[in-house]
Amino acid sequence: MSGAPRSRLLSKPLSALFDRISLWPQRWAEVQLRHPHRVMAAIAGLLMVGGTASYAVATLGPDASRMPTTEWVQSLPLPDGLQRQSDALPDWRLYRSEQTRSNDTAESLLNRLGIQDPGAVEFIRQSPLARAHLLGKAGRMARAESDHRNQLQELSVRWIADEKSERFQRLVLQRRKSGWGIELQTGTLSATTQLAGGIIQSSLFTATDQARIPDSIAVQLADIFSGDIDFHRNLRKGDRFSVVYETLEADGEPMRAGRVLSAEFVNNSKTHSAVWYKEPGQPKGEYYSLNGQSLRRAYLTSPLAFSRVTSGMGMRFHPIHQTWKAHTGVDYAAPTGTPVRSVGEGVVEMAGWSGGYGNTVVVRHRNGHSTLYAHLSKINVRKGQNISQGQELGAVGATGTATGPHLHFEFRVNGVHRDPLTLARQSESRPISAAAKSQFDQHVKQAQTDLAAAASVQLLAVQ
Numbered sequence: 001m002s003g004a005p006r007s008r009l010l011s012k013p014l015s016a017l018f019d020r021i022s023l024w025p026q027r028w029a030e031v032q033l034r035h036p037h038r039v040m041a042a043i044a045g046l047l048m049v050g051g052t053a054s055y056a057v058a059t060l061g062p063d064a065s066r067m068p069t070t071e072w073v074q075s076l077p078l079p080d081g082l083q084r085q086s087d088a089l090p091d092w093r094l095y096r097s098e099q100t101r102s103n104d105t106a107e108s109l110l111n112r113l114g115i116q117d118p119g120a121v122e123f124i125r126q127s128p129l130a131r132a133h134l135l136g137k138a139g140r141m142a143r144a145e146s147d148h149r150n151q152l153q154e155l156s157v158r159w160i161a162d163e164k165s166e167r168f169q170r171l172v173l174q175r176r177k178s179g180w181g182i183e184l185q186t187g188t189l190s191a192t193t194q195l196a197g198g199i200i201q202s203s204l205f206t207a208t209d210q211a212r213i214p215d216s217i218a219v220q221l222a223d224i225f226s227g228d229i230d231f232h233r234n235l236r237k238g239d240r241f242s243v244v245y246e247t248l249e250a251d252g253e254p255m256r257a258g259r260v261l262s263a264e265f266v267n268n269s270k271t272h273s274a275v276w277y278k279e280p281g282q283p284k285g286e287y288y289s290l291n292g293q294s295l296r297r298a299y300l301t302s303p304l305a306f307s308r309v310t311s312g313m314g315m316r317f318h319p320i321h322q323t324w325k326a327h328t329g330v331d332y333a334a335p336t337g338t339p340v341r342s343v344g345e346g347v348v349e350m351a352g353w354s355g356g357y358g359n360t361v362v363v364r365h366r367n368g369h370s371t372l373y374a375h376l377s378k379i380n381v382r383k384g385q386n387i388s389q390g391q392e393l394g395a396v397g398a399t400g401t402a403t404g405p406h407l408h409f410e411f412r413v414n415g416v417h418r419d420p421l422t423l424a425r426q427s428e429s430r431p432i433s434a435a436a437k438s439q440f441d442q443h444v445k446q447a448q449t450d451l452a453a454a455a456s457v458q459l460l461a462v463q
């Protein structure tokens with residue numbers, strides 16, 4: 001997707017969010033009727049940062065996204081236009097949602113949805129489509145519509161086949177005049193934006209968990225700023241972040257997190273910003289600083305990808321030599337098997353056993369730079385092989401002279417040891433092209449507005 005449509009996509013739901021929140025509660029009924037899921041998503045967005053306003057908490061509970069939602073359409077006061085539509089309805093309808101469980105029978109699922117309908121139970125039991133996609137599948141959001149006699153009118157369930165997919169599947173079961181109908185459909189996920197923020201107390205994941213930010217967004221954040229901040233070594237208590245990201249929805253129900261659109265990270269009092277932008281004519285977009293420098297660097301700050309497993313582990317210095325100088329490198333504590341990646345592109349100069357280093361890989365980069373990865377439990381590359389940035393070289397282990405599983409990492413310039421912490425700073429970044437600059441600047445203006453909104457949501461949460 002290009003930069004321009006993305007920016008429109010971004011601005012709409014954000015301004016809408018604040019409209020809706022400020023309209024509470026006078027227009028709540030109207031808004032909920034028109035966009036029930038959007039409002040849920042907006043409130044959930046606010047709640048993600050840890051609960052902001054008591055009315056929201058009281059109404060929706062601590063985790064709106066996991067609560068069954070119930071909407072009584074006719075019981076709400078309606079503005080004139082909607083009242084007329086509502087008068088035309090023959091009877092009221094009840095909508096309820098429930099997560100499916102792996103041990104669900106047709107009866108237990110409908111029971112949880114509050115429906116007593118033996119005919120519907122029988123149909124679900126008999127239908128091969130329902131048996132394949134509804135029963136025995138855990139964690140799918142099922143939504144039921146029933147009438148005033150508690151008869152099922154429609155039951156639909158949505159899911160995505162895999163975490164990367166931009167499409168979703170929908171199974172719809174409907175009461176028709178002639179009997180029950182069932183259909184398997186495919187739809188395209190639609191993106192809405194979420195604002196969130198947090199303050200680091202102990203680790204990034206603790207902060208993102210508190211803010212109810214999905215793991216994939218936390219990992220993206222660490223990845224986006226990986227040229228400037230080593231999330232294993234450089235995080236400080238009190239560091240804070242704001243992030244604007246996509247949530248991909250199916251029929252208004254959030255299905256998975258999408259891409260980070262913009263982010264700001266204040267690390268050790270220094271502010272780093274990123275905005276996703278695709279230059280016209282380029283096949284792919286990437287992240288830029290607000291002044292138009294690509295955040296992609298020749299070197300990553302860390303040879304370990306940031307993950308839940310590695311995030312709690314600090315950097316470990318040699319017990320005798322407390323600094324990298326005496327020790328010639330830095331050690332990362334991590335469980336055996338944690339993937340080790342090359343911090344930059346290059347050629348494998350050495351891959352094999354090397355005395356006290358155990359299983360070792362050395363990668364030669366440009367400008368006389370080389371990096372070394374030691375004590376590996378396994379090696380995935382061979383001498384002479386071309387390596388791209390981030391490519392997996394092997395896995396953490398305790399081979400050679402090592403008291404426990406860890407990665408020993410070194411950086412050398414023309415064979416001389418250098419502080420690995422300075423490695424990423426050797427990289428020069430590439431500016432955005434002159435031709436795209438003015439469009440980019442417009443995009444940045446919007447991103448700044450969104451990030452300011454995300455920051456204010458975060459401040460609300462800590463007050």
Ligand SMILES: [Zn+2]
Pocket residue numbers: 318327329330331407408409
């Ligand atoms: Zn070491």
